[in-house]
Amino acid sequence: xxxxxxxxxxxxxxxxxxxxxxxxLRAGGFDGDVTLVDEGEFPYDRPPLSKEYLAGARDVKQLxxxxxxxxxxxxxxxxxRTRATALHGAEGAVELDSGAVLRADRVVLATGGHAARPxxxxxxxxxxxxxxxxxxxxxxxxxxxxxxxxLVVGAGLIGAETASTMTGLGCEVVIADPEARPLxxxxxxxxxxxxxxxxxxxxxxxxxxTITSFGKQPNGIRAYFGGGRAPExxxxxxxxxxxxxxxxxxxxxxxxxxxxxxxxxxHASSHPNVLVVGxxxxxxxxxxxxxxxxxxxxxxxxxxxxxxxxxGTAPPPASAPWFWTDRHGRHIEAVGRLAxxxxxxxxxxxADPSFSMFGLVGDHVVAAASVDEPNAVRTARRLIxxxxxxxxxxxxxxxxxxRTLLRG
Amino acid sequence: MSxxxxxxxxxxxxxxxxxxxxxxxxxxxDNVALLRDTDGSVWALDDTCTHEDASxxxxxxxxxxxxxxxxxxxxxxKNGEVQGLPATRGTCAxxxxxxxxxxxxxxxxxxxxx
Numbered sequence: 099x100x101x102x103x104x105x106x107x108x109x110x111x112x113x114x115x116x117x118x119x120x121x122x123l124r125a126g127g128f129d130g131d132v133t134l135v136d137e138g139e140f141p142y143d144r145p146p147l148s149k150e151y152l153a154g155a156r157d158v159k160q161l162x163x164x165x166x167x168x169x170x171x172x173x174x175x176x177x178x179r180t181r182a183t184a185l186h187g188a189e190g191a192v193e194l195d196s197g198a199v200l201r202a203d204r205v206v207l208a209t210g211g212h213a214a215r216p217x218x219x220x221x222x223x224x225x226x227x228x229x230x231x232x233x234x235x236x237x238x239x240x241x242x243x244x245x246x247x248x249l250v251v252g253a254g255l256i257g258a259e260t261a262s263t264m265t266g267l268g269c270e271v272v273i274a275d276p277e278a279r280p281l282x283x284x285x286x287x288x289x290x291x292x293x294x295x296x297x298x299x300x301x302x303x304x305x306x307x308t309i310t311s312f313g314k315q316p317n318g319i320r321a322y323f324g325g326g327r328a329p330e331x332x333x334x335x336x337x338x339x340x341x342x343x344x345x346x347x348x349x350x351x352x353x354x355x356x357x358x359x360x361x362x363x364x365h366a367s368s369h370p371n372v373l374v375v376g377x378x379x380x381x382x383x384x385x386x387x388x389x390x391x392x393x394x395x396x397x398x399x400x401x402x403x404x405x406x407x408x409x410g411t412a413p414p415p416a417s418a419p420w421f422w423t424d425r426h427g428r429h430i431e432a433v434g435r436l437a438x439x440x441x442x443x444x445x446x447x448x449a450d451p452s453f454s455m456f457g458l459v460g461d462h463v464v465a466a467a468s469v470d471e472p473n474a475v476r477t478a479r480r481l482i483x484x485x486x487x488x489x490x491x492x493x494x495x496x497x498x499x500x501r502t503l504l505r506g
Numbered sequence: 507m508s509x510x511x512x513x514x515x516x517x518x519x520x521x522x523x524x525x526x527x528x529x530x531x532x533x534x535x536d537n538v539a540l541l542r543d544t545d546g547s548v549w550a551l552d553d554t555c556t557h558e559d560a561s562x563x564x565x566x567x568x569x570x571x572x573x574x575x576x577x578x579x580x581x582x583x584k585n586g587e588v589q590g591l592p593a594t595r596g597t598c599a600x601x602x603x604x605x606x607x608x609x610x611x612x613x614x615x616x617x618x619x620x
């Protein structure tokens with residue numbers, strides 16, 4: 099069985115990057131066929147999996163990236179519950195596990211990644227969880243009974259958000275991370291230390307250690323720590339230690355893969371008809387290979403950029419990397435990398451209900467982070483993108499309406 | 507209601523920003539965000555983002571769109587259409603007129619999102 103798509107685009111993967119590519123193609127006036135192949139029941143949004151969905155505050159239908167009728171309205175053929183098994187770049191052909199072969203002028207790989215499972219001895223245990231997919235979230239949720247003792251390995255975004263949700267569900271949570279100040283490269287030492295310290299305020303024990311192995315127990319799992327710390331027993335373990343990009347299809351087509359699929363500034367892989375967006379895409383610009391951003395907004399922007407490349411239109415203007423995260427009832431946003439700043443300016447105080455920090459090089463903002471005042475980071479993002487110089491004392495003054503700084 | 511509801515003085519809304527008008531004043535289902543674009547024009551949308559509980563009046567208003575202050579979905583000032591996830595539904599747009607420095611609102615009672 100095969101079919102021919104005339105002037106069509108075939109997108110493999112229905113996460114934020116894939117769905118954004120499809121949406122941007124139509125928004126840009128693309129009139130050919132758009133086909134989206136996805137393994138799940140329907141394309142869904144991942145950020146709630148560690149928060150509202152895990153907490154039971156949002157149901158599965160509310161995770162849909164687009165309402166069901168959207169695909170018809172936008173003339174996007176959604177092929178769900180289907181996995182792509184091979185890619186032939188020269189023919190633009192993708193083999194599916196259903197046996198069908200689809201052909202298209204352009205193939206967009208939006209295959210995402212899977213949760214990293216480091217080779218810790220004993221980690222192949224039913225009580226060890228990861229969190230990337232809806233199925234992962236459902237399996238984890240079933241283990242989070244009130245009073246359950248849970249070890250979270252890794253205090254990055256997934257680990258911290260999930261620990262916060264678990265505490266809300268009545269679990270007793272321990273977080274282990276070898277870093278004293280997780281997220282320090284993005285948030286800088288002061289902000290990162292404050293943020294990590296919020297776990298202890300909420301009754302979560304933070305352990306600055308690695309995990310060397312796990313052991314089976316009759317009614318639990320035993321975690322062995324590095325540094326000679328005594329082992330402890332838990333009901334469940336969550337590994338929140340990063341993402342491994344899915345590159346099997348790219349490899350099957352002989353594309354250049356270097357811990358991610360290498361693409362140019364227009365998202366083209368080493369085969370010009372195969373584009374890559376989202377977590378698996380590593381952009382090489384002027385000979386420099388950049389890491390994947392691994393953030394929701396970056397994946398969405400990738401979709402818009404890839405669509406522009408296919409349409410032959412100007413890409414959306416570049417913008418400084420931005421993300422949000424929610425934990426312990428606080429909304430945190432960050433743009434740029436505070437660790438790269440010459441100096442940091444605090445607006446408000448760490449004890450305030452809301453505050454923000456700006457990183458400067460000379461009189462230019464290069465990064466910012468905020469707690470419960472996202473407009474500080476939104477202002478910073480615009481200051482960075484437009485290269486508007488600022489007076490640091492005005493940034494620090496909570497009496498300044500930050501938006502006036504955008505007027506120069 | 508042919509003259510609309512006087513809801514604000516134009517000078518109360520800085521360019522690039524918005525203010526929220528309580529639904530008790532507007533008689534609408536949701537509060538109404540009065541949004542002033544960077545070109546000085548004034549627009550009105552339902553205030554609550556269609557994604558989660560955030561006030562669009564707190565968002566950045568630029569170049570024909572308002573950006574939600576929580577997760578940065580953008581809504582068209584003219585018709586409420588959504589441009590960019592995570593919101594998937596447009597919001598209700600209302601007609602406004604500015605006369606003698608006063609902003610008048612003509613609530614859209616159809617309640618439809620774009």
